């Protein structure tokens with residue numbers, strides 16, 4: 499079933515699974531399977547549209563981080579714009595699904611002015627008893643080409659981040675954004691662990707490689723990616739946690755971000771062209 503009685507958010511349920519999505523940012527803020535929450539949402543998250551939601555699955559578009567050619571804030575405007583729900587939701591025996599759309603007129607004017615391109619985004623959230631699929635379609639509705647990067651900034655809930663291992667990245671080349679000079683290296687470990695601040699962009703990880711988040715205390719989750727070749731692993735650790743006003747000082751222990759994206763290279767879209775990328779999270 500789909501519950502849209504609250505104007506700020508949509509609740510889908512399917513069997514013993516549920517997902518909650520805020521129209522602000524089209525941000526997934528909860529995914530529960532059998533009553534177990536898989537997704538981290540900060541106790542200090544702003545849910546009133548005054549700030550990007552700290553936790554859940556914020557959507558990064560039209561660029562990841564900050565870039566020299568844009569004055570947009572970090573991670574772009576999709577996560578701070580109020581999306582519209584597309585009717586009707588779809589409900590079948592096997593899945594419940596809802597879609598959202600964003601075009602420039604719903605982007606805060608000051609931000610839209612900084613990225614003056616015509617586009618349409620469609621974000622589809624599909625729930626089954628053991629999976630959550632989130633797919634972003636980007637359409638160039640302008641008469642000139644433009645380029646973008648995008649990412650699903652998924653925050654997984656953890657009970658003690660020291661126990662977590664992110665598997666499936668062995669052999670991948672990464673940029674270490676924490677180390678001086680952001681050096682590049684190749685991952686040699688079977689599992690990426692967190693024992694301090696981690697902010698790494700693993701580039702060009704084969705789509706067929708499953709990335710598995712283990713040891714969270716909330717059940718393992720396998721991340722299947724489509725057209726999202728890059729994987730970011732982030733944990734702010736103690737000092738950065740303290741520096742974020744919308745994040746509890748101890749909450750670094752309760753989360754790990756494993757983010758599927760296409761961020762290492764810009765994607766160029768010609769007029770009328772579309773690009774689609776997404777992930778399926780599956781309980782293991």
Ligand code: TA6
Nearest residue numbers: 550563572573651697730732757
């Ligand atoms: O994806 C990792 C990252 O880009 C980090 O560098 C860290 O800043 C994080 O995202 C959170 O960014 P935010 O703008 O939400 O504070």
